[in-house]
Amino acid sequence: MKVFVTGGNGFIGQVVVKTLIEHGHEVLALAHSDHSAQQLTQAGATPIKGSLDDLDSLSTAAKSSDGVIHLAFTNDFNHYDEAVAKDMAAIKALGDALANTDKPLVNTSGTLMAVGMGRTATEQDHMAHPVGRAASEALALSYAQQGVRASVVRLAPTVHDVQRQGFGSILAQMAVNQGKIGYVGDGTNVWPSVHRNDAAQLFVAALENGEAGATYNAVAEEGVPVKTIVETIGNTLRVPVEHFDEETAKAYFGWFEPTVVGSNPISSTWTQKVLDWHPREKGLLDDLKTCLSNPTNVAALQQPRN
Template identity: 45%
Template structure:
């Protein structure tokens, strides 16, 4: 198939591009810069110039494809509502192009949309009180496209999608621990993060594209819950700094403008992928989060 991929040069998207090409698909990657275009050409993909907020570029990219994988997201901590609105408009645009065609659309969502404190499953609907509440509308809009003749599926990713080249929460925690000379965790540190390696996640996106029924909610989760105290412990050991509990009242001072990292680090976000594995035959094989951290590539360069 000829697949249009947004976020095709990103941490997860680039792994998806590699996975699709290895499986024999053609890939058209959305690129908003010359550097992104060059990266796609090097990977063996075609280039489609545009941007996530350029809806005409999204329409034309989807119109010439056999399916769409949407991973791009405007990640800005300063205006989460605006980021979610751009995402929603993109999904609606893809839906309008693909309606009635039966072609696949795979949309990225997050475990953070679920109510924290209990093991989230694929059957759980997003919570309006979740940490990522502005994105709830995107998931709902995507799944509604199943009734319009789109073979849509949603892949919920955990707080940590890890692997070499990660620039998400874990590198931010490492940078703060390096700067403050202490690897801190919230309270007793017993809250959990679900996790997945980006190569396992990429394989799930391909399987969703190829076989997921319309309206599927899928969980890209390899580990149901890794305690944040254990994460902080590995960081502290590699940096040779103390590992310590931090009261919530001290979080703003310790994390400064990265306090939103602490907000997610203090949440209990375990999740299961049992149904996803049963229905799609997806079985994670890459290293887990703590094992990946121990391979040292997270610590070889200051970030």
């Protein structure tokens, strides 16, 4: 297949491009700069100059392809509504281009779109009134009714390898810069995780064999207790691990406090069954330990996160 990929230079996108090529696919990838285009060329992909704002380029590339994997997202959480609006415009351009072709469109979402269920969520759980990226998810899936083999891959918030661990890296940076770390309540609230290599395999599986209208959960570990994550970070960095009361937690974590106290247990049992996808990489805690045992990585955390 000729596959158009957005976000092909990203943390997950790089592995998706590599995996697609290993599966024998030809890859066209959106490139927002000359440097990005050079990296994609070196990876074996054909760069398509443009950005998420360039809807005509997205449409043209999608029409010339046999399928699309949409990974790109503007991670500007200071202007989140604008980022979501841009994402939805891109999804519409891609979906309209593929309408009535039965070609696959794999969109990216997150497991946090199925939070607050009061139980372990599944692929069948969706927000009753979707907002934010849940609205993007719903828009993408709506194209299943317009002749597109549209599906969604929900990423765990702690996509990881030995260099980056998603939410875990945010906590680690706070620990490095504040000289301690803590948890709230009993710390049994959980975050799911997945290694980026396993996530990339799932995107390709959804492209090749996904069902129209399906949601797939990129989750290897259904729920790692936040207290365990905090203790792993504290012990590896050799900083104190404390129990924070509500006031201390808000002062320490700031904007991240609601996430630290939240819980997102979610299953990928159905995903693994229907797509024969089985995560094989190391878990979150192993990668956290490896990352934070490297002085160079710890020194990098002393710099503000972009």
